[in-house]
Amino acid sequence: MRNESFEFLSKLVAAPSPSGYEQPAQRVFRSYVEKSAIVTTDVMGNVYGMIEGTGKDRPRVMLVGHSDEIGLQIRYIDDNGFIYFGAIGGVDAHLTPGQRVIVHAGKGDVTGVIGRKPIHLMEPKDRDTVTKLDSQYIDIGAATRQEAEKLVRVGDPITFAAGIERLQGDRVTSRGFDDKAGSFVVAEVLRQVAAAKKKLSVDLYGVSSVQEEVGLRGGTTSSYTVNPDIGICVEVDFATDQPDVEKKHNGDVKIGKGPILPRGANINPVLFDLLASTAEEQKIPVQFTGIPRATGTDANVMQISRGGVATALVKIPLRYMHTPVEVLSLSDLDNAVKLIVAVLSKIKDKSLFIPR
Incomplete structure (x- = not known):
């Protein structure tokens, strides 16, 4: 991970943002993405970064990670x-x-x-x-x-009071990675898309949402506002490579082995296949899980917003969720950004995501 990106991640997790009190973290997010996108904030406190694409009848693509912490x-x-x-x-x-x-x-x-x-x-x-x-x-x-x-x-x-600390290798610990890791990935995608010479064939909206931990509230309102055709939620998920977590219930998920691509009723099958095939093509390591129910993330409310949205999840493996010592791998964040940027370049026609 480049030094400037790690500095942004450090500031983001250090900024206090319990649900309903997110603006210190949202100010950090706004300051970072305003160099790359048109930035707005709504009455809920959701922050939007928009990058306009090129071509007619462009799909609207929404990325979302929530900034609030417990x-x-x-x-x-x-x-x-x-x-x-x-x-x-x-x-x-x-x-x-x-x-x-x-x-x-x-x-x-x-x-x-x-x-x-x-x-x-x-x-x-x-x-x-x-x-x-x-x-x-x-x-x-x-x-x-x-x-x-x-x-x-x-x-x-x-x-x-816990802040970010480096562990061995590229592993770091902090409070608040759930889900400032997601907001970080959204911001990094906006930065990389803006830095690329070629415009996308989509209008891209990167959202740092609020109040996810108390009822997916910011995800609900921001999805209604953006009205996307395609949506990718970036979240954290339970790593099962610690001694006291049952793999039979949560799948075989390890930190440092790539972002997670879940399947299930909350996930559009065409968008899932595009993410999985792009990861294979680009040699980006990914892991797979099954979620046979609503996911309990902003992807859940995004999928059923208005007339429905082709939705997927990209999740970051995380140990010790909802503790002051959450642990993740920086390479998983980098690979999530790489995967989403690569997928965005392949999206051109929203009708392709209608299951057949």
């Missing part, structure tokens, strides 16, 4: 300045005690920790019990409610 939100501050919170998206209560967090308050970021009774003071039966999220609390060091309320207020979003 997080927390202040619900209550007690008399001693301890902060009680709720989950934004699917937060695992097993993992939160002992985490350092950042409250993104109006007056600036405030550091805190999610406290817990020391193990020495626990009854034996409580040591194996998961404390519910609504019983956990954040300590920002305030001694009273009044002191805490000078710094934060009810409704402020909270993220885990």
